Amino acid sequence: MDSRNLIRHKTQVVCIGAGPAGLTASYKLCQNQIPVVILETNPIYVGGISRTVNYKGYLFDIGGHRFFSKSQAVEDFWTEILGDEMLTRPRKSRIFYKNKFFDYPLKAMQALLNLGILESILCVASYIESKLFPPKEIRSFEDWVCKNFGKRLYSIFFKTYTEKVWGMSCDEISADWASQRIKGLSLSKAIINSLISPNANQDRAKVTKSLINSFRYPRKGPGQMWEVTAERIKEMGGKLFMGTHVC
Ligand SMILES: Cc1cc2nc3c(=O)[nH]c(=O)nc-3n(C[C@H](O)[C@H](O)[C@H](O)COP(=O)(O)OP(=O)(O)OC[C@H]3O[C@@H](n4cnc5c(N)ncnc54)[C@H](O)[C@@H]3O)c2cc1C
Structure with a gap:
């Protein structure tokens, strides 16, 4: 043997x-x-x-x-x-926020239009701030999303949604988990793509985990x-x- x-x-x-x-x-x-x-x-x-x-x-x-x-x-x-x-x-995920539906993963232009001019400016300003002054230590889900999307978008969409689905504070979820789940979804790329080509999100869906538009289900x-x-x-x-x- x-x-x-x-x-x-x-x-x-x-x-x-x-x-x-x-x-x-x-x-x-x-x-x-x-x-x-x-x-x-x-x-x-x-x-x-x-x-x-x-x-x-x-x-x-x-x-x-x-x-x-x-x-x-x-x-x-x-x-x-x-x-x-x-x-x-086929996949269709939407967040109902302030009486409006937002596609999830977020479509930048749709999100900004739905939020209105003032809120959109605040979101973009918060995003620019996060790029200029990123958090020193990226430990939690909250740190990771704030760094990549800005504090304002984090508090509007990611925090409530994630805490509701996972039943945990975003401060307790590790940054690793965030980077795996929403890898490749970049706000700046999404804005540029939406302006250049409205179908760009679909093309990227082939390679970006969070953007897949169909899935298997028993x-x-x-x-x-x-x-x-x-x-x-x-x-x-x-x-x-x-x-x-x-x-
Ligand atoms: C709302 C929600 C949506 C999700 N969506 C997706 C998705 O779309 N795609 C995806 O891939 N994943 C998704 N997940 C994640 C997925 O459910 C988990 O990754 C997966 O279930 C983890 O499997 P596991 O076996 O490691 O742990 P668990 O599913 O937690 O299973 C652990 C098992 O061990 C048992 N157990 C624990 N302690 C003991 C003990 N001391 N003695 C005996 N038995 C014990 C528990 O009763 C349980 O049955 C989602 C999770 C949630 C909550």
Whole structure:
């Protein structure tokens, strides 16, 4: 027996949590014949904060999840699990602010027109100020957005939206996370592009994560992905204990 097989036979993995991370890791381990035991606090649902809950026969997502990855391996994994149950849907996200809809990600010209002349001038002035005097330390989501969009746009759009969706203060979310989620979205480029070519945002959408205009979505919500993954793990011999909290 070679050493890899020996490791395979001797290794057992206990995975804490049946969220996307735990289930994906467990699925891959099972495929490699490594025995896995998953311990999940929730007595009913797998999927962690990507779960879909059933209330009186209606399915509710804890958060609306877009399935989009730059990694082909990740996209292939989702297809492997759900096949045709993965639908492609157009994206439309808007923020309702002061009785007006603002496309999200922001379209600079639309945002400035909706805000009115005075507010727009204040936003642009605040943006210029952030470029001239950037914060010394970029630690939090708040620092990162203020540096890239100016304090005023941050307080109008990013702060309330982000805190509502994630249930955390922007001061507690790391700058790394902001740079991953809204990478490539630059206010100055957006303004220039809107002036030069109204379709420029769409072209950039091909390369900018936050601007994608379609995404994949399981037919019965994100939880379906993790429920099927859990079933496959069990079929491959993995063990899943629900309602089991690890202290
Ligand atoms: C509103 C919202 C929108 C989102 N939109 C997107 C999106 O569009 N696209 C995207 O890719 N991501 C999105 N996300 C992020 C995505 O939900 C998370 O990145 C993902 O769920 C993280 O998976 P995880 O397994 O690391 O953690 P979790 O989903 O948090 O799962 C952890 C699991 O471990 C269990 N657990 C924790 N502690 C213990 C313990 N001590 N013992 C036993 N079990 C334990 C929990 O009960 C849970 O089931 C969104 C999140 C939210 C809230």
